[in-house]
Amino acid sequence: MDLIDIGANLGHESFAHDFDAVLARARAAGIVHMVVTGASREGSRQALEIARAQPGFLSATAGVHPHHAVEYTDEADAELRALHRAPEIVAVGECGLDYHRDFSPRPAQRQAFERQLQIAADTGKPLFLHQREAHADFLAILKNFAGRLGPAVVHCFTGTREELHDCLDAGYYIGITGWLCDERRGLHLREMVRDIPADRLMIETDAPYLLPRTVRPLPSHRRNEPMYLRHIVEELAKDRGEAPEITAAAATAAARRFFALP
Structure with missing residues (x-):
């Protein structure tokens, strides 16, 4: 299976000591x-540096996660x-x-x-989106830009079936992570993923977060890494x-098309 991880936080400090081995x-x-x-000003700069060091194997995003929204100044906008x-x-x-944690007002x-x-x-570039417990405002803001945006993926989707279909009706792609494997929080996703059209389904680890809880043996450090995408x-x-080969082929094709990868 040829796989594409559409979301890995490889700039996280937990990867510093064994980065080459992780790759x-x-x-x-x-x-x-x-x-x-890239989820902050510094993180986006770092993501670009990491991608440049691995041409053809790594690409990057650049943006500011809602947790860091207070840092979004005119200077930040110019830097992005x-x-x-x-x-x-x-x-x-x-x-x-992200209204779950509200780390920023x-x-x-x-804004x-x-x-x-x-x-x-x-720029015409696609969007890598985050939404948690803010579905109505999230869709309303996106609707204000209707007709002006390219493709968008709702990264690490964890919402309800109704929210899933709202996103699909709006034409968005859906990113699925190891949240699916969490027997405490992800069981509802297992019942919904059949609803996602194959050409709008993508896969990601969100490493080092969200280690799939069904991995055996579980690593003692509990750090997620891209190899668990399989x-x-x-x-x-x-x-x-x-068959896994069918799921993998469709998700890889969708990712290549979405990000315009060779």
Whole structure:
């Protein structure tokens, strides 16, 4: 299986001591490309540096996560726009709304989201979106940009069936992570993933977060890493009632098309 991890936080400090080994294990597990997530000003700069060091194997996103929305100044906007001139940056984000933690005030979250949607509208790049417990405001803000945006993926989807269909009706892609494998929080996803059209389904680890709880043996450090994408695909295929090779081929094709990867 050729796999593409559309969301890996490879700039996280937990990867600093064995970064090359992490990439080697990913390749051995069938991963042919990864998109490094940029989720803050510093994180986006770092994601670009990481991608540049692995041409052809890594790309990156550049954006400001809602947790960091208070840092979204005019200077931040100018910096993101400069980063998006780099060919290695293939999507705007991670951006969106997070009312679950509210690490930034909601008005600041909405403003930062709108400004990044404007970058997507101006550059024509796809969107890498985050939404948690903010579904109505999230869709309303996106609707204000209707007709001006390219493709968008709702990264790490964890919502309800109704929210899933709202996103599908709006034309968005859906990113599925190891959340699917969490018997405490992800059981509802197992019942819904058949609803996602094959041409709008993508897969991701969100490493180092969301280690699939069904991996055996579980690593003692509990750090997720890209090599576990294969396990996520196998679990996802089981829930969709299809062979893992079918799920993998469709998700990889969708990712290549979405991010304009060679």
